[in-house]
Amino acid sequence: LPQHLASLATTAQEEAQQSRQQLQAQRQEVARLQEQLSRARQDGERWASALQRAQREALERDATRGAEQARQQELIRDMKGRLLELLREKDALWQKTEGIDTPMPSPAPRDVGLCSRCRKDFRLLSRRYNCRLCQGKVCHACSVDVGKQGRCCLLCYQQRHPQAT
Numbered sequence: 595l596p597q598h599l600a601s602l603a604t605t606a607q608e609e610a611q612q613s614r615q616q617l618q619a620q621r622q623e624v625a626r627l628q629e630q631l632s633r634a635r636q637d638g639e640r641w642a643s644a645l646q647r648a649q650r651e652a653l654e655r656d657a658t659r660g661a662e663q664a665r666q667q668e669l670i671r672d673m674k675g676r677l678l679e680l681l682r683e684k685d686a687l688w689q690k691t692e693g694i695d696t697p698m699p700s701p702a703p704r705d706v707g708l709c710s711r712c713r714k715d716f717r718l719l720s721r722r723y724n725c726r727l728c729q730g731k732v733c734h735a736c737s738v739d740v741g742k743q744g745r746c747c748l749l750c751y752q753q754r755h756p757q758a759t
Contacts, residue, residue, distance in 0.1 A: 711736035725750055
């Protein structure tokens, strides 16, 4: 019996020693995991801060871009208005000077070397356009671009669009 008790005591001490070692290993593992968790939290906070900063910068860029786009649209509107004013002014001046120099030419002259409106000679720097309505030959200054339809002379344009004058 004493030998049996001594053997049980030795076994219990060995088991206790193993339990202590396992407990120590588990404590070390817990400490390592807590350290990793702490680093992960710090990384998460840094990433959250970086994300907030990026979102704030994106909102600021969007606001700046929106303001710039609004300014550009306003500038385009102003430029279109000014272009219409200049076209009206040009037409008014043209009408004032039209009767002074020469009589009004026919809409489709047979002389293809001269502009049907201002009688300017077509050369390398003065381009010739065909009016899409009367088929007359006109220079750049005496024609109006009507978009996809092509160009037409001022006379035909004014007849078709009386509100433009």
